Amino acid sequence: MIEPHEHTETMLCPGGPMLLRGDHVVIDDDGVAHRTRRPVSAVCRCGQSSLKPWCDGTHKVLSAD
Amino acid sequence: MLIPKARGDLSAEVFARLVDDADLAGVDASTSESPEDAHIALWAMYELHYRGFENVDSRREWDPDLIRLRRALEDDFEAALESRFTPPALVGDPVELLWDVIDVHDRRSVAQFIQRRADRSQVLEVLRHRSIYHLKESDPVAWLVPRLSHRTQAALMELQFDEYGGGNPNRLHAHLFAEALDEVGLRPEYGAYIDEVPVEILQVNNAMSMFGLHRRLRGAALGHLAAFEATSSLPSRRMSQGLRRLGLGERVAAYYDEHVEADAVHEQLATRTICGALMSEEPELVPSVLFGAFTCLDLEDRYAGVVLGERKTGAA
Numbered sequence: 001m002i003e004p005h006e007h008t009e010t011m012l013c014p015g016g017p018m019l020l021r022g023d024h025v026v027i028d029d030d031g032v033a034h035r036t037r038r039p040v041s042a043v044c045r046c047g048q049s050s051l052k053p054w055c056d057g058t059h060k061v062l063s064a065d
Numbered sequence: 066m067l068i069p070k071a072r073g074d075l076s077a078e079v080f081a082r083l084v085d086d087a088d089l090a091g092v093d094a095s096t097s098e099s100p101e102d103a104h105i106a107l108w109a110m111y112e113l114h115y116r117g118f119e120n121v122d123s124r125r126e127w128d129p130d131l132i133r134l135r136r137a138l139e140d141d142f143e144a145a146l147e148s149r150f151t152p153p154a155l156v157g158d159p160v161e162l163l164w165d166v167i168d169v170h171d172r173r174s175v176a177q178f179i180q181r182r183a184d185r186s187q188v189l190e191v192l193r194h195r196s197i198y199h200l201k202e203s204d205p206v207a208w209l210v211p212r213l214s215h216r217t218q219a220a221l222m223e224l225q226f227d228e229y230g231g232g233n234p235n236r237l238h239a240h241l242f243a244e245a246l247d248e249v250g251l252r253p254e255y256g257a258y259i260d261e262v263p264v265e266i267l268q269v270n271n272a273m274s275m276f277g278l279h280r281r282l283r284g285a286a287l288g289h290l291a292a293f294e295a296t297s298s299l300p301s302r303r304m305s306q307g308l309r310r311l312g313l314g315e316r317v318a319a320y321y322d323e324h325v326e327a328d329a330v331h332e333q334l335a336t337r338t339i340c341g342a343l344m345s346e347e348p349e350l351v352p353s354v355l356f357g358a359f360t361c362l363d364l365e366d367r368y369a370g371v372v373l374g375e376r377k378t379g380a381a
Contacts, residue, residue: 005216013333021223038227042330050302055329057298 017042017055028053066256068109068118073102080109083121089130094137104267107138111274115201116255139275150359152352159344159351163336166355167295170362175369176300179307188311191372192251193258194266199242200255203228205277206290212280214346220338224331245317265368272360284350287343288357291335296362297328
C-alpha cells in the first residue's frame with residue numbers, strides 16, 4: 001500500500017515565517033484583513049517585516065546580528 | 066532572435082555552419098580561444114532548446130555533432146565550477162547544510178550598488194545584462210519536472226506555478242520583466258542584448274541550462290534554485306529602492322517589489338520542501354545540491370565583480 005505524503009496547510013519555518021497554503025484571510029495587529037494572493041504565502045513571525053502581515057526576509061538580518 | 070555575434074574562432078565557425086546549414090563534423094571544441102568564445106558558443110547551443118534562432122534550422126537542436134561539441138564545452142565548464150567548490154562535511158540535517166552554504170557566502174552586492182550609488186546608465190546596463198535570464202525566468206528549472214519523484218515534483222510545481230503567474234500571463238515573472246524593460250525604454254524582446262553581456266552573465270545562464278538539461282545534475286539544479294531564491298528577497302528590496310531613487314519607473318520597481326514578497330516564500334519552499342524532499346529521497350544527491358547552491362552564489366559574485374569594477378581574472 002502506498003502511504004500518503006505529509007502535506008499540511010501551514011508550515012512553521014525555523015527562525016522564519018509561517019507558510020500558509022491556499023486562499024486565506026490574515027488579520028494583522030491593527031485588525032486589518034489581508035487576503036492571500038499567491039499559491040503559498042509567508043506570514044511574518046519576527047514582527048519586523050515592512051510588508052506585514054507578509055514576510056519580506058527581514059528575519060534573516062535579525063538573526064545575523 | 067538571430068544567432069549572436071561570434072566572440073572567437075570556435076563560435077565563428079559554429080555559428081557560420083549553423084546559419085549555412087552546414088554540418089559540424091570536424092569542428093573541435095578545443096579551438097576556443099577564450100572563455101568568451103566557449104561560452105557564447107555554449108549559450109547558443111543551449112538556446113536551440115529554448116526558443117531557437119530565426120536564421121538556424123530548428124532541427125539542429127539535436128544535431129549529433131552539435132551535441133558532441135556541447136558535451137566537450139560542458140565538461141570543461143563543469144570541471145572548472147567543481148574545482149572552486151570545497152564540500153562541507155556531510156554531517157547533520159541536509160537542509161541546514163544547504164542554508165550554511167548559502168549563509169557563509171561572502172556576497173558582493175550588485176543590489177547595494179544599485180540602491181545607493183549607481184547612476185541611471187549603470188542601472189540600465191545591469192537591467193540589459195539581467196534581461197538574458199529574467200526574460201526566461203524559471204525556464205531552465207522547468208526542464209527538471211519529469212525527472213523528479215512525486216513529492217519533489219509537487220513541491221517544485223508549487224513554486225513554479227507562482228513564477229509562471231499562477232495561470233495569469235500578466236503575472237508571469239518573465240512578462241513583468243518585459244514590461245519593466247519596455248517602460249524604461251529598453252528592448253523587451255528575448256535575447257535582445259546578448260551581444261553586449263560580459264562572459265560572467267553567459268556563465269550564470271549556461272550553468273542554469275547545464276544543470277537543468279542534464280538529469281544527472283538535477284541535485285545541482287535544485288540547489289542552485291534554492292540559493293538563488295534565498296538570496297533574492299532582501300536584495301530585491303534594495304533594487305526597488307535604488308530604482309525609485311532614480312525615478313526609473315513604477316513597473317521596474319514593482320518587478321523587484323514582487324520578488325521581495327514572492328521570494329520570501331520561495332526561499333522556504335526551495336530549501337525545505339523542494340531540496341528537503343529531494344535530499345531525503347535521494348541522499349546521494351546531497352553533495353550535488355550543495356555544489357549547485359555554491360555555484361549560483363559563486364557565479365553571481367563574479368558578475369558582481371564586473372559591476373563593481375573588481376573583476377576576477379581567469380573567469381572559466
